Amino acid sequence: xxxxxxxxxxxxxxxxxxxxxxxxxxxxxxxxxxxxxxxxxxxxxxxxxxxxxxxxxxxxxxxxxxxxxxxxxxxxxxxxxxxxxxxxxxxxxxxxxxxxxxxxxxxxxxxxxxxxxxxxxxxxxxxxxxxxxxxxxxxxxxxxxxxxxxxxxxxxxxxxxxxxxxxxxxxxxxxxxxxx
Amino acid sequence: xxxxxxxxxxxxxxxxxxxxxxxxxxxxxxxxxxxxxxxxxxxxxxxxxxxxxxxxxxxxxxxxxxxxxxxxxxxxxxxxxx
Numbered sequence: 299x300x301x302x303x304x305x306x307x308x309x310x311x312x313x314x315x316x317x318x319x320x321x322x323x324x325x326x327x328x329x330x331x332x333x334x335x336x337x338x339x340x341x342x343x344x345x346x347x348x349x350x351x352x353x354x355x356x357x358x359x360x361x362x363x364x365x366x367x368x369x370x371x372x373x374x375x376x377x378x379x380x381x382x383x384x385x386x387x388x389x390x391x392x393x394x395x396x397x398x399x400x401x402x403x404x405x406x407x408x409x410x411x412x413x414x415x416x417x418x419x420x421x422x423x424x425x426x427x428x429x430x431x432x433x434x435x436x437x438x439x440x441x442x443x444x445x446x447x448x449x450x451x452x453x454x455x456x457x458x459x460x461x462x463x464x465x466x467x468x469x470x471x472x473x474x475x476x477x478x
Numbered sequence: 479x480x481x482x483x484x485x486x487x488x489x490x491x492x493x494x495x496x497x498x499x500x501x502x503x504x505x506x507x508x509x510x511x512x513x514x515x516x517x518x519x520x521x522x523x524x525x526x527x528x529x530x531x532x533x534x535x536x537x538x539x540x541x542x543x544x545x546x547x548x549x550x551x552x553x554x555x556x557x558x559x560x
Contacts, residue, residue, distance in 0.1 A: 369484060471518065
């Protein structure tokens with residue numbers, strides 16, 4: 299058992315958090331997929347109001363940010379603190395870009411008079427993307443904290459949280475924005 | 479041409495993401511659903527293997543791969559019922 303745990307990269311407790319978060323988002327995505335069966339036409343009509351290109355751009359932004367975080371872990375492990383900080387600041391900046399694009403998407407919905415009660419699809423949309431955006435904001439703070447710590451293990455833990463946010467988004471994107 | 483696994487992973491993720499963006503042009507239906515979820519599965523595996531480092535933890539990698547594939551298969555099953 300300890301052999302198996304030793305094989306796991308990074309902090310085991312962060313993996314517990316990652317699995318917990320994936321279960322929560324997974325349940326939400328499964329619920330949305332099941333609810334869609336009750337009103338496929340209504341869900342498709344509601345989904346047509348989403349800005350798919352902006353969400354696709356956000357996918358590229360997040361996976362690029364994840365790459366910078368992964369490179370920061372490598373820099374921390376080789377003792378290159380300056381490079382680690384620059385890479386983490388880059389990852390955080392892209393996280394902010396993600397939130398700005400997401401904010402514009404919410405503003406556009408609001409301008410159209412769409413809120414979370416407009417249709418059940420939008421209830422799921424706001425819950426899932428809003429909860430994810432909250433994780434992005436928390437991840438930016440976490441990356442900022444590990445950027446100032448001279449501890450490669452902390453950097454690896456912070457980056458793992460960021461990758462979880464990335465992983466959730468790549469699963470959320472097709473279910474919320476594409477499948478119809 | 480880089481051989482850095484992280485940069486190759488990033489290039490793969492960007493390519494798959496752009497392919498996902500292209501799916502918005504595909505008409506609604508089972509083909510779209512299966513393609514979208516297949517791309518998500520591939521991207522998820524890259525993130526788990528390369529960004530999260532499971533490429534160096536074969537037993538954990540197999541477990542996560544199986545659960546992720548099962549989850550995407552479940553979503554595909556629901557999508558095919560639309």
